[in-house]
Amino acid sequence: MISLRPIAWTVSLILGLIFVTAWALLPALESEPELRVFLFSGLGITMLGMVFTFPAVTGKSSIGLLVFGAILLRILLLPSPVSDDVNRYLWEGKLVSSGENPYLSTADDPRWMERRDIYWEGMNHRDRPTAYPPGIQWIMAGTASIHYHPFSFKILSVAADLLSLLLVIIILNRERFPLRWAGFYAFNPVILIAFAAEAHFDSLMIATILGALMAAKAKRLLPALFLLALAVQIKFIALILLPLFLVPDTGNAGKTIKHVATILPAFGVFLLMLIAPSIPFGDGLISWIRGTSDFAGNSAFNGPLFTFFSVLGANELLVRALCYIVFFVGFTAVCIARIRGLALAASSGIALTLLLICSPIVHFWYLAWILPFAALRPSFGWTTASITMAVYFLAWRTQAVHGWWGFQPEVSLFIWIPVFCAFLAQNRHLPARIAYFLKTGRQSKARNDLGIVIPVIAQGARSEALVERLGNELPAGTQIIIADASQQLGRGNQIAAGISKLDTDWVLVAHADTISAQGWYQNLMLAIEAHPEAALMVLGQRFDKVSPGTLLVEILNELRVVFGGVAFGDQTMVIRRSALDSLGGFPAQPLMEDVEASLQLDKRGPILYLGHEWSVSAVKWNDNFGLRFLTVIRLVATYQFTRLKGPTEAAKCAEKLYTQYYK
Structure with missing residues (x-):
């Protein structure tokens, strides 16, 4: 008997390969924004096809098929032009490898006149202090020293991306979930374009967070906090996960005391990992903090809550205050749920979701922070966002027509309204479930x-x-x-x-x-x-x-x-x-x-x-x-x-x- 699933999956893969090939053939990021919208959304639909028509194979065969499809799609995207952020990776990496401190001045400062090159010319926001943490500065320096070319960062980004995929597969297997759910990550257009095409280094943070979760699940708190600190050194937003990692997975008093005793050396390693890479940049760290706060506090683009409040006509200061309040209340609730027994992976995914929803700035690759968790527990909302985020690429149409990059908040509604509807549909009973969970706590594993x-x-x-x-x-x-x-x-x-x-x-x-x-x-x-x-x-x-x-x-x-x-x-x-x-x-x-x-x-x-x-x-x-x-x-x-x-x-x-x- 002929099985239709392998045929349907192969057709979906071929369509995906056509879409990524067409993407890679476009000569520049600003070229053909309308076509990019079509290709990106098409990739999102083929992702669903590849997940839900996955052939009836198990074990190593299942993993092999996932990895085969993932690698093939990424290889075809490698010729794509990288993000202009990569120019900053290269240029700041060159500064650090030369013994300079990129935190001391903005990139357009005359002191760097002799350091300017083609990558400096291609940088964005040269007038702003860098917001990249010390840890990623060392990684950028090492990568730029090996090969001072954008392709070196593309290889680094894709390598970390594929490592993340393998970690997602391992976690799915341990949790007894279908391995094909890894396709929500492996074949996702956000992941493919962000890492294989544009070479953003967020893939490194994702891999270290997943490694930290696995170590914590194995009750190895010291390596878990070491990896979490490394994630913070790559992207500062990972710091919000620290309180969740410090909570024990049991309410037993004796075990909790033992957990606290384990925390102290592990937390010491966490602090050491935060401090040690920063010491050589000591005289510029204040400037780095200023640059980070400037990026987070003085800009706004495509943030979900920010978009909705802005369209309603609220003052920008009021909008920021409302977003901060929503995040604080939501994160407090997540911490309470974690104390009550909510699993670390689930609470981490919710915390990052809150951060993204409340952030004033959401570039398309920011969704990559959430997508590993959306593969572990498939999310209707984030899967929808992986398709509707295609609208993001109209920002280059605005630039071509009006001379500025971005779009009005009303355009963002085409991205976020379907996403919020999908979230509400999937989580319509969440308030009742939360109330029941807070009343009963985590279920016992007795008898079964x-x-x-x-x-x-x-x-x-x-x-x-x-x-x-x-x-x-x-x-x-x-x-x-x-x-x-x-x-x-x-x-x-x-x-x-x-x-x-x-x-x-x-x-x-x-x-x-x-x-x-x-x-x-x-x-x-x-x-x-x-x-x-x-x-x-x-x-x-x-x-x-x-x-x-x-x-x-x-x-x-x-x-x-x-x-x-x-x-x-x-x-x-x-x-x-x-x-x-x-x-x-x-x-x-x-x-x-x-x-x-x-x-x-x-x-x-x-x-x-x-x-x-x-x-x-x-x-x-x-x-x-x-x-x-x-x-x-x-x-x-x-x-x-x-x-x-x-x-x-x-x-x-x-x-x-x-x-x-x-x-």
Whole structure:
């Protein structure tokens, strides 16, 4: 049988290669801004294609395919013109390697007259003090000494970028998430253009932050803080992560005391790493601080909150004050959540998200700070931003037409309004989830036993075959409940009745026509161990007979879970019992029980897609595919709209839809 996934993935890759080749052929950054908007957004769409049509390979094959696609795209971008920031990297690197202190004067100071060259000519903002920290100055000096050419920084940037990709893959594997989620980083247009094309050094900061997170996860605080200090020396914004790294991952008093004792030498290393590279620049550090504050405090361009407040007509000073307040309140909440048990990676991603949203200046490559976290936990908002950020390149059209670089805040709305809508859609239940988290704290890892419920119309060969397959991997004595439709009307009522007979921490609901994936139980137990806070885990769905139509259904179902938090029963749901009980139990309704359960469980914890898909029969899609496809969309849309009127109306709607569906 021909598999359509490799074909679809290859087509997506080829389109991506066409887009990056066209980008690389453009002679200068300011050339063809409208075409750049098309190419950038096209790359964002092909990224989605490459992630959601990823072939059914695992392990080393999966990693090999990700790395192959990532390297190929980056190689084709290498001829692209670099950012004019690279001119400053080279020129300041030359100063440092010559024993000079770039913090003493601005680049246009006459004292540097003899140091001027073609890269000095190509620099921007020569009248402003440099804002780059001492650590990156030494890195720039070393790179410029090896080869005084922009390509040397491109190699450095891409090397750190690929290292970040490998670290993302390692973390995904440890967290038991699908490795293909690394495609949100590997194939992202922001990452590709920022590093392989324009050679920004932010990739070095990203790699060191990811390394610090891995070290902290392994409870190696000293190397974690060393790497975090290195990240701060590369880009100062990494400093906001320090409070989160200093919080222990446990509320146990004895372990907390031990953690504090470990902090002292690790924090000493952190301070040493901050101080030592700065000593040779001592007489210019005040100027550096002034340059950093000048960059952050006296400029504004494309900041999300800044854009919205500005369009509303608020005074610039008031806008800055509001952004500072939002960041302070939000970051305080993140720190409290971290103390209450929020994972370090999650809290770090949220902190950087807050920083970016509240920043007055957001260049397109700033999104790269967030995208590794958006690969670890796919984000509808940041994925949307990776497409809409294409509008950024119209800044060069403004320069060509009006003589100044940038665009009005109203133009930024085309970038940020879709992003905020996507964030709201994915996180619509976040306030309820936060309230529940603050009330209960991090979930215990005790027991973690599993019970199985299989709803059937009538017990027969299919359900017996599934029970036999499950029994091959389940521990002896595992409870399996066959919920027969002869006793309960509708699948939701069957499942609710079946769950009431179980006394387990987790419940797996499997349809009788599914075929379990090899090694599913071990993978699931590792995921439960890693994510006890999850309210619902979704294993995923693949049809036993693939056609263009069923492939489309697979992709849309996966998109809906990953970005919308709504699962279908065909995707095999694994529910945390404590979360379900806090909601009053499984929705006892004849239809849309899976949708209702997903929407309710999203209020109690994350809904995680594990990507360890089970095979599902495609028989019901064989006839009248188009009619069935439209019917399912209509039923789900009708139910979700009716839910807005209240639970009573939703229950009536479920009864009505059941009659229509099974007529």
